[in-house]
Amino acid sequence: xxRMDHNPTSRVSFGIDDDVLDEFDGICDDEGVSxxxxxRALVKQDVARHSDDDQDGMTLxxxxxxxxxxxxxxxxxxxxxxxxxxxxxEAAMNRLYSNDTPKSAVMDELIRPLKKQGFVKIDPAxxxxxxxxxxxx
Numbered sequence: 001x002x003r004m005d006h007n008p009t010s011r012v013s014f015g016i017d018d019d020v021l022d023e024f025d026g027i028c029d030d031e032g033v034s035x036x037x038x039x040r041a042l043v044k045q046d047v048a049r050h051s052d053d054d055q056d057g058m059t060l061x062x063x064x065x066x067x068x069x070x071x072x073x074x075x076x077x078x079x080x081x082x083x084x085x086x087x088x089x090e091a092a093m094n095r096l097y098s099n100d101t102p103k104s105a106v107m108d109e110l111i112r113p114l115k116k117q118g119f120v121k122i123d124p125a126x127x128x129x130x131x132x133x134x135x136x137x
Contacts, residue, residue: 038079061117069096069110070119070133077133089122089129 060067077085097103114120121132
């Protein structure tokens with residue numbers, strides 16, 4: 001049974017199509033989290049990403065280019081069990097490449113500098129390299 005390690009002051013209820021809910025529940029099962037845990041994490045992530053006040057006060061990378069890359073990775077990352085916010089290297093590269101930064105340069109010009117500043121970690125696994133994104137402070 002999932003643990004309740006929070007003390008909610010508000011509750012939310014909404015309708016959703018059965019097929020979407022079934023697929024969402026499957027994702028939660030695969031990641032070993034409850035539906036509520038996953039929804040809370042997604043809401044917190046979305047609020048942090050869209051709140052001007054949070055972004056003004058949060059620690060961001062040293063340059064605008066790296067800040068844009070970090071926020072893009074934060075947007076692409078999904079909460080995964082105890083692993084934090086993660087995005088596959090391939091998905092990260094697909095989201096970050098542009099005319100200014102070819103796909104072949106994304107790791108060296110964006111992801112590794114973000115790693116050096118402590119905003120991401122690079123976690124090789126058996127079949128996928130994951131980029132773990134530090135949540136906003």
